[in-house]
Amino acid sequence: MAIRRALVLPLVLVLLPALISVTRAFSADSPTDRRLLVLVDDLAVRSSHSIYFRSLESRGYDLQFRLADDPKLALQRYGQYLYDGLVLFSPSAKKFGGSVDLTAVLDFVDSGHDLILAADPSASDLIRDIATECGVDFDEDPASVVVDHVGYAVSETNLDHTLIASDDFIQSDVILGSEKIKAPVLFRGIGHSLNPTNTMVVKVLSASPSAYSANPKTRLSKAPSLTGSAISLVSVVQARNNARILICGSLDLFSDRFFKSGVEKFKSLTKHEKSGNEQFAVEISKWVFHERGHLKAINVRHHKVGEVAEPPMYRIKDDLEYSVEIYEWSGTSWKPYVADDVQVQFYMMSPYILKTLSNDQKGLYSASFKVPDVYGVFQFKLEYQRLGYSTLSLSKQIPVRPFRHNEYERFIPAAYPYYGGSFSTMAGFFLFSVVYLYNK
Known part of the structure; x- marks a missing residue:
């Protein structure tokens, strides 16, 4: 020992x-x-x-x-x-x-x-x-x-x-x-x-x-x-x-x-x-030496409108909210960063949605939009580059699925003419059959 x-x-x-x-x-x-x-x-x-x-x-x-x-x-x-x-x-x-x-x-x-x-x-x-x-x-x-x-x-x-x-x-x-x-x-x-x-x-x-x-x-x-x-x-x-x-x-x-x-x-x-x-x-x-112009992003969140939890995937045409907090280092402490040019992309191969984030003057940036009618694996991408400031590069991957077979809307108004045509054809065939079979 x-x-x-x-x-x-x-x-x-x-x-x-x-x-x-x-x-x-x-x-x-x-x-x-x-x-x-x-x-x-x-x-x-x-x-x-x-x-x-x-x-x-x-x-x-x-x-x-x-x-x-x-x-x-x-x-x-x-x-x-x-x-x-x-x-x-x-x-x-x-x-x-x-x-x-x-x-x-x-x-x-x-x-x-x-x-x-x-x-x-x-x-x-x-x-x-x-x-x-x-x-x-x-x-x-x-x-x-x-x-x-x-x-x-x-x-x-x-x-x-x-x-x-x-x-x-x-x-x-x-x-x-x-x-x-x-x-x-x-x-x-x-x-x-x-x-x-x-x-x-x-x-x-x-x-x-x-x-x-x-x-x-x-x-x-x-x-x-x-x-x-x-x-x-x-x-x-x-x-x-x-x-x-x-x-x-x-x-x-x-x-x-x-x-x-x-x-x-x-x-x-x-x-x-x-x-x-x-x-x-x-x-x-x-x-x-980073006493000025140094940014950090925290608490990146996204969820459906009206909910709080982050879902494992979205469905096409879902309404969602995206938010992030951005702060700037003052040399002694972190202070809210205020700007009007921070944008987020909903990205798959190319940006399907480009949205400018609104801020509450306290460092919180947020935006809401509808998921496009395209399914696949998307990314929330935030690329922020501004002269003198450190670069922010954030990404979160999320899959988007189509409607399930039981999620499609039934009897939509736009299809009423087709419904009427189908039932009128059946009614006409029934009447024709009755007349043909029982008419002497």
Whole structure:
């Protein structure tokens, strides 16, 4: 017995950190990320970007800073992920340490976890490959940066116009918050384009029509590959599993220097004492880490009108009711989600019925309709996709049968002429028979 205890105790001590980390992971009851791994090229980034990191810590995040080439680096242990989100502030990292590599980062996202990636002109092939797998392509020329001779920030040191003041934001209160960002965002870095085959990536901050991507230290020998509003400065991705990704071409965008700096856009009549970088970075991080725009659906029900229990099957032309409760995570609690564009399909190979659900302003959505005059195996399908919100995909299978032989209506009015014709024929035949047999 003593030997068995001696063997079990070290095993418990080894597994205890992993078990504790699992219990702290986000769940359906609290989907906001909490444990963040921040990979940096130099630990000095912790000081140069301290305002951004403090804003995360003040909202309850547990940040762990590690060098990107740390040989003990790992994202999971004993089959369980140690972190809920990954922040890559290591643009020049050519190789991650430990067991972390390109595949490990992509698997991390595929498992439903979130990612923030910030690059700069020194971005390595590894960082570019991660961005490419997420649906964006940085400029192929490693020396290229975004240049704008019209939309640049006025500064004595910004002679090459690579410091851009951009205010072309996405119009989405879910992603950037309901409070409007009044000051332009300072950006110095590399631009990227969106993969046209990837429908899940969205521009959040775009360059102006006068911008282009090139090496400012050399003369242009050919037209730039990225120009105008096609250049995305900051993009976001929401995967099919609701994992969220932020890709930014400027690490300086999150720096204390840009947060505190004033900004004056060229030919603008307004000079802002503080840039919009802090508000932009904080608000978009709330979306990435599921403090905003995360939906859940519960209590999916369907039954015949006037009943409560869910039947094992329906009959054609039955009147039924369908209902579901939808809530939105506010960062601290679940609140009723109110919208007028939630629809349900009664589906078999194709939708036979498409119905918009009405809501009671308290999260309950419902609709009633008649089962179509077609029997087979149907599905209640609810597919809800809206910009900035997590995707809802619900389905419930239910068979639909035809009328039984004793359920058809008898003596329907429409058949009265046929009934009359049948009885008149029989009466006429009887009279003809009597006359024929007994008439001399």
